[in-house]
Amino acid sequence: MLVLEIGVVVIYGICLLFMLGFSLSQWQLTRLAGRTGPVAAPPPPAVWPHVTVQLPVYNELNVVERVIDAAAALDYPPDRLHLQVLDDSTDESVARAAARVAYHQDRGLRIDHVRRATREGYKAGALAHGLTCTDGEFVAIFDADFVPAPDFLRQTLPHFTSPRVGMVQTRWGHLNENASLLTRLQAFGLNAHFLVEQVGRRVGGHFLNFNGTGGVWRRTCIEDAGGWHADTLTEDLDLSYRAQLRGWRFAYLPHVVAPAELPEQLDALKSQQYRWNKGAAETARKHLGRVWCDASLPLATKLHASFHLLNSSVFAVILLMAVLSVPLLFVRAHRPELKPVFRLAAAFLLTFVPLTYYYYTTWRLAGGPVTGRWFAPQFLLFLAVSMGLALHNTRAVALGFRGRASPFVRTPKLGAAPEGGRPVRRYRTRESGALPLMEGLMTLYFLVGLGAGCYYGDYGLLPFHLLLVVGYGLVTGYALQGLRPQPAPRPVTQPILAR
Structure with a gap:
């Protein structure tokens, strides 16, 4: 029994060290981000290069017309601009997209509605196929929920002055x-991520990543790195590491904003989180060894790349710490001879110091003091919900490291609300009924932890258990809310477009 109890303490301590290392890496990125000022804008090129704008879409009825119109409104010489709607859709959005493309073709724009026989390779396959149908020197990519500003290309392309800059995010x-x-x-x-982490990586000369959308690639960089691969769910992160390992440099522009839509339902958020976390684990499995074998990389860059690639693994570590924290209370109560060792349990709070600094800097840069939103409630709720998603995300991470293939499930978007109402939800994602049940049971489990801590007078883990109860309680509540019958979407009867 003593061996088992010591094992609990040892595993908890290893998890704690990982979390402390991750938190310190975020603290250093925050410090690096604070050392830089605004990014200087290079002069515009004498001759604007040929640019292809790719819009990968799949069953995006609510937003497909909006993104096509936004891309068509880009302020750029029309003889040097090529728009591609990479449409793998299987629903009525195909007709909507085709009609909108025809409308802009009639206005003189070079825009193509690109269809494939299959969804082979999912988004990565669509992007790769699109490249075979265009001659653009640079490639801008926008997901269906993005609405780029008209000056997007004029703000980003001057930053490709150096021939070794392969991507601008x-x-x-x-x-x-x-x-x-x-x-x-x-x-x-x-x-x-966008106001602190990416800026810190840029200033420190560490690995940056293309975020899948809202960025521009140099075509030769994509080709030199081996093109788009479909063996991970995060084709953007995968290509980013392959390109930078070949010596390409990336630029990041925090002052150029590409507006997009956030998931409004828990199941849509979970779908997105599953793809991001499983894909990150797949990419870590693919590239972590290559990073450490590259003798040209400084140790600091290798460490930051490791935490970057293992970012999704934080959820697995948090889940393991959370599950072990309850038996840790019982072991401490019945093993007084191990009391000095158990003091490390409360050291979990130390990981909050650099994380608090990281997120406080974010809140300040995002205008938190101006909006009147208090930092502490927002930060604590964010931590709680992140912990509440740990069970779901850990499953994704585990499948990613195991190398099990899964389809690319896009995140449902709502688009603009009809006048006087809320957006019509036409797409839903399906989640196994077992997982919400397990999340509900986790809420009860950590309530037991709260009670045990109070019973034994051991309050070191009380804040941790409070966050876990709130987080899993909120996630369970949102899941139950999502089970309610949804009104059927109204049939699409309005004209596809007005000429």
Whole structure:
């Protein structure tokens, strides 16, 4: 029995060390981000290059026309611009997209509606196929929920002055940040990545990543790195590492914002989180060894790349720590001889210090003091919901490291609301009924942990258990809300477009 109890403590301690290392890496990126000012804008090129804008879509009835119109409104010489709607759809959105493409063709734009016989390779396959149908020197990519500003290309292309710059990424904006608590918390987390983490990586000379959309690639960089691969669910992260391992440099422009839509329902968010976390694990499995075998990379860059690629594994570590924290209370109560060792349990709070600094900087840069939103409640709710998603995301991470293939499931988008109402939800994702049940049971499990801590007078893990109860309780509540019958979408009767 003693061996088992010591094993619990040892595993918990290893998890704690990983979390502390991850938190310190985020703290250093925050420090690096604070050392830089605005990105200087290079002069525009004497002759604007040929650019292809790719819009990969799949069953995007709610937003497909909006993204096509936004791309068509880009302020760029029309003789040097080629738009591609890479449409793998199987529903009525195909007709909508075709009609919108025809409308802009009649206005003189070079725009193609590209269809494939199959969805082979999913998004990566669509992007690769699109490249065979165009001659653009640069390739801008926008997912269906993005609405790029007209000056997007004129702001990004001058940053390709150096021939070794292979990709320019911009910051995501949020069209529906204030739609709900869920969207506000997502915006809070994404802002940390785009306002602090990406900036710190750029300043430190560490690996950056293309975020799948809202960026521009040099075509020769894509080709030199081996093109788009479909063996991970994060084809963007995969290509980013392959390109940078071949010596290409990336630029990041936090002042250029590409607005996009955030998932408003829990099942849509979980679908997105599953893809991101499983894909990150697949990419880590594919490239982590290559990073450490590259003798040209500094140790600091290798460490940051490791935490970058293992970012999704944080959910697995948090879940393991959470599950072990309850028996840890019982072991401590009945093994007083191990009391000095058990003091490390409370050291979990130390990981909050650099993370608090990281997210406080994000909140300040995102205008938190101006909006009047208090930092502490937002930060604690974000942590709680992140912990509540740990069970779902850990499953994705485990499947990613096991190398089990799975389809690319796109995130449902709502688009703009009809006048006087809410957006019509036409697409849903399906989730196994067992997982929400397990998340509900986790809520009860951590309530037991709260009670045990109070019973034994051991309050070191009380904040952790409170966050877990709130997080799993919220996730379970959102899941139950999603089980309610949804009104059927109204039939599409309005004209496809007005000429």
